[in-house]
């Protein structure tokens with residue numbers, strides 16, 4: 001089979017390799033669609049704790065092409081996606097239902113080979129039937145499941161006003177989900193007009209460029225502010241927009257050596273809640289249900305549909321600062 005390997009930091013090539021053999025408790029998946037995400041870029045850049053060479057890709061869907069002899073719940077030919085996080089379910093964190101802090105966590109496309117390949121293996125317990133949603137939509141269930149988890153952590157009060165900074169694929173998922181979660185008004189802020197136009201099309205009530213939004217002076221106005229930029233300076237500026245007793249959700253990933261200047265008196269006096277959310281936990285099935293409902297548009301978040309052969313060029317482009325929306329690879333040719 002063909003696969004995109006990151007041989008070492010900044011070196012990515014497509015080459016032939018053996019089709020993996022599923023262990024007794026695993027399925028073999030023919031990959032139909034696989035999304036590119038920031039984690040893949042971190043592995044490409046060498047900002048990663050695992051080993052090389054690595055086939056990245058943890059957002060994927062496909063058709064079951066083979067099953068290990070212990071697999072009981074799935075059969076060959078089934079259309080599925082999988083939660084890439086493999087929790088041990090035996091450590092203290094797992095036993096306390098904090099699986100995303102599992103001390104023995106493995107992840108498809110991170111600590112083992114992922115979906116930028118024609119085939120991959122996944123433990124049966126991570127696999128979900130995707131029913132009739134498209135492979136492209138199903139490849140976006142993983143990031144959607146992270147967004148669902150983030151909003152579960154933050155809590156969106158019914159009838160609230162929600163402010164979202166950053167209108168990339170994740171911000172646009174948050175904007176749509178906030179409405180489903182009961183927000184009465186969703187405002188999206190970004191630097192780029194084209195992204196804001198898409199936010200509007202996908203149901204945001206108000207959209208503003210950062211400069212326009214600053215001028216409105218809507219301080220102390222939003223029950224929930226969701227940061228999808230991961231830029232510390234932007235986050236510092238967002239805090240003033242949170243309503244008294246409201247919540248700011250840190251969703252965009254900041255550099256791990258960064259720092260914020262926050263006035264703790266303001267946190268105290270205004271009863272602000274600073275909320276984090278890391279990866280996902282048991283929200284994959286919910287995200288599939290939301291995708292199936294048709295109440296969230298995932299298809300329009302895709303701006304590039306590529307063959308695997310185009311992966312090396314894409315990663316070079318990302319290094320030179322290209323920031324689009326979602327890129328999906330089709331390792332077996334077409335989406336069908």
Ligand SMILES: [Zn+2]
Nearest residue numbers: 037038039059
């Ligand atoms: Zn991801």
Ligand SMILES: [Zn+2]
Nearest residue numbers: 088091094102
């Ligand atoms: Zn564990």
